[in-house]
Amino acid sequence: MPKNSPQLHVFPTADAVLEALANFFVATAHHAVAERGRFAVALSGGSSPKKLYELLASPTYRARIAWEKVFFFFGDERNVPQTSPESNYLMAKTALFDPLGIAPAQVFAVDTTLDPAEAAAQYGAAIEEFFGDEPARFDLVLLGLGDNAHTASLFPHTDVLHTQAVGVQKVFVAELNAVRITMTAPLLNQARATAFLVYGAGKALAVQQILEGPRDADQYPAQLIAPGNGHVHWFMDAAAAVDLK
Numbered sequence: 001m002p003k004n005s006p007q008l009h010v011f012p013t014a015d016a017v018l019e020a021l022a023n024f025f026v027a028t029a030h031h032a033v034a035e036r037g038r039f040a041v042a043l044s045g046g047s048s049p050k051k052l053y054e055l056l057a058s059p060t061y062r063a064r065i066a067w068e069k070v071f072f073f074f075g076d077e078r079n080v081p082q083t084s085p086e087s088n089y090l091m092a093k094t095a096l097f098d099p100l101g102i103a104p105a106q107v108f109a110v111d112t113t114l115d116p117a118e119a120a121a122q123y124g125a126a127i128e129e130f131f132g133d134e135p136a137r138f139d140l141v142l143l144g145l146g147d148n149a150h151t152a153s154l155f156p157h158t159d160v161l162h163t164q165a166v167g168v169q170k171v172f173v174a175e176l177n178a179v180r181i182t183m184t185a186p187l188l189n190q191a192r193a194t195a196f197l198v199y200g201a202g203k204a205l206a207v208q209q210i211l212e213g214p215r216d217a218d219q220y221p222a223q224l225i226a227p228g229n230g231h232v233h234w235f236m237d238a239a240a241a242v243d244l245k
């Protein structure tokens with residue numbers, strides 16, 4: 001399979017997708033810890049990954065990872081307090097960090113008490129500090145997909161889609177009338193492994209457009225995700241993959 005081609009992992013049900021991605025997460029973590037002594041993962045937000053995080057924190061999976069060696073980041077965050085039900089940090093804290101007793105020092109959250117531009121700049125600096133003299137390369141980036149083909153907070157027709165900057169930026173999302181803070185595509189694309197988690201019929205059109213439609217990253221931002229070092233994995237249920245040839 002040519003380098004950079006997406007690797008599709010399609011399962012009959014969402015539960016089967018979650019189990020497969022949880023196993024992929026474990027294997028990726030084991031490899032990273034063996035190679036580098038730690039596992040740096042950028043989590044996705046929204047609703048889809050909540051069940052994945054709960055599964056990883058369940059007795060079946062929690063024993064399979066050296067959680068003290070795992071460092072958590074966020075591919076994007078909403079410009080809301082960390083106590084807001086909209087907060088990606090709060091969702092992960094509730095579903096994953098608290099059940100596993102993850103130490104705060106292992107979690108790198110966006111400081112949404114700051115002005116969004118400052119929050120983005122500070123988050124980018126924190127990522128750079130974590131990786132030190134090395135390039136900021138996450139061992140795994142988890143991504144979701146909106147039904148409009150956005151991923152992280154890379155929304156259609158937004159300026160952040162055109163940056164070459166390896167970092168974190170504020171973005172105003174007109175269709176939501178909301179400000180988000182997001183890792184840029186160049187930063188996401190430095191990852192060693194990238195996995196989309198997509199399930200449900202509502203995502204089928206976006207999946208087909210991204211994987212088989214015309215190249216138009218302004219309209220289908222998830223097409224920007226193409227790590228230079230290898231494959232993007234798509235973990236999907238049959239409903240989300242139904243329109244693929």
Ligand SMILES: O=C(O)[C@H](O)[C@@H](O)[C@H](O)[C@H](O)COP(=O)(O)O
Pocket residue numbers: 044045046047048049075076077078088143144145146147150151152153
């Ligand atoms: O902050 C967010 O909302 C996510 O990072 C975003 O990119 C999400 O993955 C998609 O919007 C899909 O969201 P659902 O999983 O809720 O459909």
